[in-house]
Amino acid sequence: MNHSETEIAQLGEFGLIDRLTRDIKFHNASTIKGVGDDAAVMSYHDSEVLISSDMLVEGVHFDLTYMPLKHLGYKAAVVNFSDIYAMNGKPRQITVSLAVSSRFTVEHLEELYSGIRLACEIYGVDLVGGDTTGSKSGLVISITCVGDASKDSIVYRDGARPTDLICVSGDLGAAYMGLQLLEREKVASAGRQDFVPDFAGKEYIVERQLKPEARRDIIDELAKNGIKPTSMMDVSDGLSSELLHICKQSHTGCRVYEDRIPIDYQTAVMAEELNMNLVTAAMNGGEDYELLFTVPLSDHDRIEKLPGIKIIGYITEPDLGCALITRDGESEIPLTAQGWNHFDKK
Amino acid sequence: MNHSETEIAQLGEFGLIDRLTRDIKFHNASTIKGVGDDAAVMSYHDSEVLISSDMLVEGVHFDLTYMPLKHLGYKAAVVNFSDIYAMNGKPRQITVSLAVSSRFTVEHLEELYSGIRLACEIYGVDLVGGDTTGSKSGLVISITCVGDASKDSIVYRDGARPTDLICVSGDLGAAYMGLQLLEREKVASAGRQDFVPDFAGKEYIVERQLKPEARRDIIDELAKNGIKPTSMMDVSDGLSSELLHICKQSHTGCRVYEDRIPIDYQTAVMAEELNMNLVTAAMNGGEDYELLFTVPLSDHDRIEKLPGIKIIGYITEPDLGCALITRDGESEIPLTAQGWNHFDKK
Numbered sequence: 001m002n003h004s005e006t007e008i009a010q011l012g013e014f015g016l017i018d019r020l021t022r023d024i025k026f027h028n029a030s031t032i033k034g035v036g037d038d039a040a041v042m043s044y045h046d047s048e049v050l051i052s053s054d055m056l057v058e059g060v061h062f063d064l065t066y067m068p069l070k071h072l073g074y075k076a077a078v079v080n081f082s083d084i085y086a087m088n089g090k091p092r093q094i095t096v097s098l099a100v101s102s103r104f105t106v107e108h109l110e111e112l113y114s115g116i117r118l119a120c121e122i123y124g125v126d127l128v129g130g131d132t133t134g135s136k137s138g139l140v141i142s143i144t145c146v147g148d149a150s151k152d153s154i155v156y157r158d159g160a161r162p163t164d165l166i167c168v169s170g171d172l173g174a175a176y177m178g179l180q181l182l183e184r185e186k187v188a189s190a191g192r193q194d195f196v197p198d199f200a201g202k203e204y205i206v207e208r209q210l211k212p213e214a215r216r217d218i219i220d221e222l223a224k225n226g227i228k229p230t231s232m233m234d235v236s237d238g239l240s241s242e243l244l245h246i247c248k249q250s251h252t253g254c255r256v257y258e259d260r261i262p263i264d265y266q267t268a269v270m271a272e273e274l275n276m277n278l279v280t281a282a283m284n285g286g287e288d289y290e291l292l293f294t295v296p297l298s299d300h301d302r303i304e305k306l307p308g309i310k311i312i313g314y315i316t317e318p319d320l321g322c323a324l325i326t327r328d329g330e331s332e333i334p335l336t337a338q339g340w341n342h343f344d345k346k
Numbered sequence: 347m348n349h350s351e352t353e354i355a356q357l358g359e360f361g362l363i364d365r366l367t368r369d370i371k372f373h374n375a376s377t378i379k380g381v382g383d384d385a386a387v388m389s390y391h392d393s394e395v396l397i398s399s400d401m402l403v404e405g406v407h408f409d410l411t412y413m414p415l416k417h418l419g420y421k422a423a424v425v426n427f428s429d430i431y432a433m434n435g436k437p438r439q440i441t442v443s444l445a446v447s448s449r450f451t452v453e454h455l456e457e458l459y460s461g462i463r464l465a466c467e468i469y470g471v472d473l474v475g476g477d478t479t480g481s482k483s484g485l486v487i488s489i490t491c492v493g494d495a496s497k498d499s500i501v502y503r504d505g506a507r508p509t510d511l512i513c514v515s516g517d518l519g520a521a522y523m524g525l526q527l528l529e530r531e532k533v534a535s536a537g538r539q540d541f542v543p544d545f546a547g548k549e550y551i552v553e554r555q556l557k558p559e560a561r562r563d564i565i566d567e568l569a570k571n572g573i574k575p576t577s578m579m580d581v582s583d584g585l586s587s588e589l590l591h592i593c594k595q596s597h598t599g600c601r602v603y604e605d606r607i608p609i610d611y612q613t614a615v616m617a618e619e620l621n622m623n624l625v626t627a628a629m630n631g632g633e634d635y636e637l638l639f640t641v642p643l644s645d646h647d648r649i650e651k652l653p654g655i656k657i658i659g660y661i662t663e664p665d666l667g668c669a670l671i672t673r674d675g676e677s678e679i680p681l682t683a684q685g686w687n688h689f690d691k692k
Contacts, residue, residue: 037503038432038579039398044390052385053441053490059482086384095399097488136405142443142488144399157383233384
């Protein structure tokens with residue numbers, strides 16, 4: 001700790017909360033009362049209420065060696081917004097609970113909060129409450145996001161039907177390859193004070209890992225074009241895992257084409273450099289926070305015109321199972337959920 | 347781990363969530379969709395929505411040496427319900443986020459969840475979502491509770507007015523003295539396999555610490571008698587601290603009478619045994635989860651008839667400050683917030 005930094009104990013819990021949440025301005029008419037009482041108050045008389053919670057744990061989900069606290073705050077907020085967009089809703093409020101060990105100063109938490117507040121500013125979300133407490137080791141961030149949607153516009157995971165087109169926004173695997181790059185540079189820097197990490201030409205995949213965005217633009221674009229997906233979720237655990245969720249809940253199978261999976265050039269170069277399988281990275285990498293959704297076949301022409309959305313396959317009857325059709329079109333590889341397993345004893 | 351127990355890694359995150367949340371029945375018409383999608387869906391067209399989050403961290407808020415996991419789950423849920431009652435609302439839904447290290451088995455988490463589910467059953471609350479992830483050390487529980495109240499019935503902290511009566515439910519200091527007893531027995535048991543802790547005649551204070559209840563009955567009783575408090579909060583950090591919050595937000599002062607503070611016999615005996623100041627325990631102990639509220643003077647006769655509620659003082663003009671009037675009636679001790687400071691480096 002530098003001399004200019006402030007120990008959290010100096011402020012105490014209430015002083016700290018005051019400092020972190022002062023001057024918060026609200027963006028939403030649904031926010032009635034924010035931080036400062038036993039509970040926040042919201043008003044949702046004309047729409048349904050959506051709620052989603054995510055927890056990020058130091059050493060499991062993030063490494064402060066290369067993750068700046070401001071980016072971490074931004075990411076922690078955005079991944080929660082992404083869950084609300086994945087219901088075809090709009091995020092409106094968040095509560096932020098933090099457990100922090102004594103190695104963190106007030107200034108550290110201000111950095112973290114500046115990222116959370118920036119995300120709230122950009123996405124029009126109100127920070128309305130939470131809890132800040134001590135921890136015996138490391139940092140834990142638990143965010144709950146409240147959003148809204150009209151009853152008719154909510155999209156669940158269980159509405160996919162055979163012949164529906166499977167669509168995905170953006171590109172996949174970049175966040176995962178960004179993580180591999182950051183881990184490589186971390187190992188290379190070990191014990192070297194003068195080390196400068198080399199991210200030249202790889203800025204995109206690093207940003208995808210450190211500062212992901214939620215696809216509000218896609219939700220807006222679909223609405224503008226009168227397209228309501230039959231099922232939707234966000235790609236947080238990896239495309240394979242998410243496709244299996246949609247198909248299991250919709251009681252269907254699916255086929256996706258390897259050569260239709262959208263992959264950025266930098267992702268491909270990084271996989272090549274690290275001698276890793278590119279398709280595996282794109283199918284199982286996770287943390288892309290793109291939207292995966294299905295639309296009726298009749299929407300084909302309208303969806304094809306939309307930039308940033310790719311049709312990657314179609315929904316089938318359940319007995320056909322879930323499979324990837326290889327580039328040569330000759331073989332089918334069954335999809336498996338290789339999503340993160342934080343409980344593995346490595 | 348016994349041979350009959352199951353490692354979490356065997357089930358994976360999705361298998362674990364399925365196992366912990368299966369067969370959940372909903373109690374509330376406002377719950378539309380629970381666990382299993384990107385977000386839960388709720389409907390609140392006729393009331394305002396309340397939201398509150400609390401985080402409990404192993405080694406900071408609880409010690410598994412003497413806190414059974416089922417009790418911990420129960421307490422973690424109930425303290426969140428208490429925040430919603432403190433707004434004069436009804437808790438309806440919770441999301442539960444857990445970070446667990448590999449020393450916990452599936453059976454451990456089932457124990458924890460059995461307590462959460464029991465609390466939900468008793469208080470009529472629906473478990474609708476959450477997140478379960480790994481942790482590098484220990485257990486972190488983050489619960490967010492959603493509740494509702496009509497716009498006119500919500501009670502904030504800022505509505506207390508001079509001459510209002512200050513009331514508190516139940517008794518104070520018991521949870522704190524229960525903690526002291528549990529800590530004493532923990533020390534006494536150190537290294538002794540055959541140790542049997544001695545809680546005879548102290549069952550009440552132990553239960554107040556390990557299995558607190560939220561005062562739904564008081565909220566119902568007030569409503570039945572047509573009494574709407576002018577301000578209210580729950581006593582989680584200690585009476586002194588909460589009174590200061592109400593007076594600060596209401597721009598008032600207050601006087602409370604030492605001899606009116608409700609204290610149970612067991613609490614007094616325990617303080618005597620441990621040679622601790624009883625009034626300090628009652629004023630600053632915390633974790634009582636009783637309701638502290640103010641009512642207009644005109645409600646005096648009605649409030650006095652209600653069992654389990656005690657009038658302990660009155661609200662003053664702000665320039666008089668906040669003070670405790672001692673038993674002899676001769677001196678005034680300024681109130682100070684000695685609430686928990688988890689950030690202290692002990």
